[in-house]
Amino acid sequence: MAEGKVKWFDAAKGYGFIKPDDGSPDVFVHLSEVMKANLPHLRADMPIAYSLELQGTRRSAKELSAVVAAVGTKSAARMLDERESDFAAEFEKEWGLRQA
Structure with missing residues (x-):
């Protein structure tokens, strides 16, 4: 898989780079x-x-995954588990469906 950094992403527009x-x-x-x-x-x-x-000349990203490094004593797997458990809440906040 290729790796990079998000240059920008606009959820309202529905795309980014x-x-x-x-x-x-x-x-x-x-x-x-x-x-x-x-x-x-x-x-x-x-x-x-x-x-x-x-x-053609269009380059698109598919099969995305966050790159998470171990921070302190937390492992990358544990951080991903925590992220997934908060997915619904974060998604609703991002789309304005839930107050912060």
């Missing part, structure tokens, strides 16, 4: 792929792994 770590051109990412990956949001500079799909 990833800046690949290898310096290649930016990669388009659609809201549907974010939802498939159960990611509550994409924020600028967030590390992300993805599969690259090429259609």
Whole structure:
């Protein structure tokens, strides 16, 4: 899988772009792929792994996953478990369906 950082993502527009770590051109990412990956949001500079799909000159990100490093004594797996358990709440906050 390729890795990069979110350049920008606008949920209202339904898309954004990833800046690949290898310096290649930016990669388009659609809201549907974010939802498939159960990611509550994409924020600028967030590390992300993805599969690259090429259609002509268009470069799209598929099969997204957050890149999480161990922080302190928390393992990456534990951090992902915590993120997934909070997915519904974060998703509702992001889309304005729940107050913060």
